[in-house]
Amino acid sequence: MCRERAVLARKSRDGPDMSMDAAKNLKRIAMAFPRFLTRCLRRASRGIPAKISTPAALFKKARPVLPEIAATMSLVGLIWISIFVVLQRERAHELNEAKGVTMALSKAYTETTARIISVIDQTLLDFRVSYQQSGANFDLRKWADSHIRSDEMRVQIAINGKDGFVVKSTLERSNQERINVSDRPHFKFHLDPSRDELYISDPVVGRGSGERTIQFTRKLFDSEGGFDGSVLLSLSCEELSRFYNTKGTYEGSVAVISERGAVMAAGGDLSSRIGKAYPLPPVPSSSDASEADTLPGATSWDMSHGLVGLSRLKRYPVTVVISKREDQIYARYWEIYRNFMLFGVTGSIAVILVGLFWISQRYRAVTASRALSATLSGINQGIMMINPDGYLSVFNQRALDLLRVEGQPSFRSVAVSAVNDIVASGRSATSNSSGQSAEDMPTNRIVEAATDDGTVLEVRTTCLRQGDIIHTLTDITEQHMTQSRIRYLAHHDMLTGLPNRALLEDRILSVLQQAAATGTKVLVMFLDLDGFKGVNDTIGHPIGDLLLASVAKTISASIGPRDFVARLGGDEFVVIRTDVEDVAAAVDLAPLLQSRLSEPVLIADHELRISVSIGISVFPDDGVDHHALFSKADIALYRAKSEGRATWRVFEPWMNEKLLRRVMLEDDLRDALDTGSLEIHFQPQCDITTLRPIGFEALARWNHPKHGWISPSVFIAVAEESGLISRLGAFALERACEEAAKWPLDCPVAVNVSAFQLLDVGFVNLVKAVLARTGLPADRLELELTESAMADNSGQIVAHMASLHRLGVSLALDDFGTGYSSLSNLLRFKFDKVKIDKSFVQSQWGDSEARAILEAILAMSHHIGLTVIAEGVETREQLAMLKDQGCPVVQGYLLSWPLTSQQAAEFLRGHVASDAERVQLVS
Secondary structure, eight states, X not given: OHHHHHHHHHHHHOSXXXXXXXXXXXXXXXXXXXXHHHHHHHHHHHHSOGGGOSHHHHHHHOGGGHHHHHHHHHHHHHHHHHHHHHHHHHHHHHHHXXXXXXXXXXXXXXXXXXXXXXXXXXXXXXXXXXXXXXXXGOOHHHHHHHHSOOOXXXXXXXXXXXXSBEEEESSGGGGSSOOXXXXXXXXXXHTXXXXXXXXXXXXXXXXXXXXXXXXXXXXXXXXXXXXXXXXXXEEEHHHHHHHTOOTTTOSSEXXXXXXXXXXXXXXXXXXXXXXXXXXOOOOOOOSSOOSOTTSEEEXXXXXXXXXXXXXXXXXXXXXXXXXXXXXXXXXXXXXHHHHHHHHHHHHHXXXXXXXXXXXXXXXXXXXXXXXXXXXXXXXXXXXXXXXXXXXXXXXXXXXXHHHTOTTOTTHXXXXXXXXXXXXXXXXXXXXXXXXOXXXXXXXXXXXXXXXXXXXXXXXXXXXXXXXXXXXEEEEOHHHHHHHHHHXXXXXXXTTTOOBOHHHHHHHHHHHHHHHHHXXXXXXXXXXEEETHHHXXXXXXXXXXXXXXXXXXXXXXXXXXXXXXXXXXXXXXXXXXXXXXXXXXXXXXXXXHHHHHHTSXXXXXXXXXXXXXXXXXXXXXXXXXXXXXXXXXXXXXXXXXXXXXXXXXXXXXXXXXXXXXXXXXXXXXXHHHHHHTOOEEEEEEEEETTTOOEEEEEEEEEEEETTTEEEOHHHHHHHHHXXXXXXXHHHHHHHHHHHHHTTOSSOOOXXXXXXXXXXXXXXXXXXXXXXHHHHOOOGGGXXXXXXXXXXXXXXXXXXXXXXXXHHHTOEEEXXXXXXXXXXXXXXXXXXXXXXXXXXXXXXXXXXXXXHHHHHHHHHHHHHHTTOEEEEOOOOSXXXXXXXXXXXXXXXXXXXXXXXXXHHHHHHHHHTOOOOHHHHHHHHX
């Protein structure tokens, strides 16, 4: 082993050592740069003007010296590109060198480890032959002294009998106590008659030696070839790890990993992990290896946290790991990196300072020759000075460009003539009138005029005392376009380009005036897109905006030349049909729009389908002003939507009355909640065998003072639309608990809960407060939830349900089988009861599929421990079928109609009916 260690040390030192002479030279050069840079900076600062003392100012103001600036920057860039290329090569070199050394060490350590294990295996095989020949007279110590050389790594050799007890051992203490190893993995391994391999254990503490060892075992046979125990040779983990210590030879770590991922021996950074798990990635098999079967079969590399080489022995389930950290790999590289960075910074500063000095000298020469020309050409306005003789004495290039006279032979006279024409014919922008002649022209005047190419010029004229005239020309075309754009945006929708509400009101006023004068009719059509919100919510607002633009184009292409379309906002549009003589023919536009808008539209690879609802009002039948017409069209639109959408309706007087009735119903419902005039009725839930009441369901009822009993489906829908559903639910919960607390029997009461209540963060606290105020025990309150209420925000609903369970409140799933994902809801939400929807109960008599579904629900609920309540039992046949199917609880009109609170109490007091009456009811 010492010889193998020396070989490994020589292999780890192989490889070129990079000289640091270049880095030292760079350091010396960098130290000499400061004095040189200081002198260059002092010289360059004397030549650069104050206004352009920075490279940014040079780039902005000194355009003639841009080539010099580009040359300086290119030289700096070349320096850094060269540095980065060199550093990249150095980094790759360090990695390749480390990988080569690691690969050599991996091969050497793997070969040595394979030989060590092969020698141990051969020793154990020789032992087995000698043992089988000698039998019970085998002398273990004598055999060990003659066949095995003394080694600090070897702890003991022992014979384990077929019952698991240690028969013989080279340790003296083994004779003093009975040691059983039948529970050891190595002994269990050899009990398998189909296996006869060398077993290598994970590091364990020997029961005879008390040391942490690696145990190598082989199966023993008696003289007849039967199983006679095992032979064990154990090596000390600490002594073996000294062999893999890389200190002084290799900066990385070496470890031997067992088949089960445990560190058997290690050196370097991994020495502290002996006996612990080491995750091993899969090692690909090698198909072209030419070495012996004890040499490594495959090698893989992991670069995620440094350099890790994994080498798996071909014959034995052992892996050798050679690792080297990233800081060890690139130690010399980072030293070179710092030196090169210092060189790059100092070299760049020197180049920039020399370039600044060169640029400043060039800038002085250029600016001196172009000062006057730069002053005139730098003015964005055209300047013209005309003397009393009409000669153009002073001008700049901008004035000639604005007047479009550049390049003409007699451009001076043409320019004077052009500016005089503009001043004489232009629109005055001052308080003076523009009808004055040139001779009567005021001393100071501003005019605006458009040239033949569409350019709008503003000419400011100033007359001097000497008779000279100065004209200042300004191009205000963009300003005019901006003002026109502002006027356009004030009256049009930016997204669709259609007129907006402001322009709509201006146009409708003139349209109605004209229709009143000619005796024609006007149609106002309100359009609202169905399903547009779903497009925005699922695909996104950008796609929704494109869809609105497409709808606007479709509407514009469908209306007549005298019609008018505008966007009110969101997904609402309005179409105005003018000069209508036949209303029935004009209304045909509504189904045409519905047909075209319902066609699929391809937008950004999305095929979108929507529909439209349309409400129509007619002038003057439904109103003589636009406010009334808009209101009636909106009412008709509301009616179309309430009838299922994707349709159109013309306003009729009864629509207004129905809308007013709904608004009045909402106000009355609000008053009823404020005064507590709503009623809570209770429908019994009975045991199907005895027909005794075992609970009640609380139902809200409203006896309107004018309209009588209002259907729950009507006023609950009004409550949901108006946002009163939470108040209605709280009222029902409070009143139901209050009445249930007075009942003579401890029957539970079930209260329906809406989705709005479940999503309310204060709902659990509300339930807790109601129970405290009414004194009703929590186990007598049952909350019924519909599956549709759990379609969204299920995470928040699960949290609320868990809190209610902790209070002791029971939870029931109402209308089971008619909602969303029924089976998944049963598994996901912790319910206590399931209420079968009455549609299954009432249809199973003549529908075999409904009966099969009902039986499946009953069987499944019984299996997972849920109580089942069948709703809607109205006939004796239904009751009998449910009893045969094993449904425990029923509810319906056959047993009892919903009772008032007083009737429910009386029902409980007189619930004990005669057995004959109950039998008669069941039969």
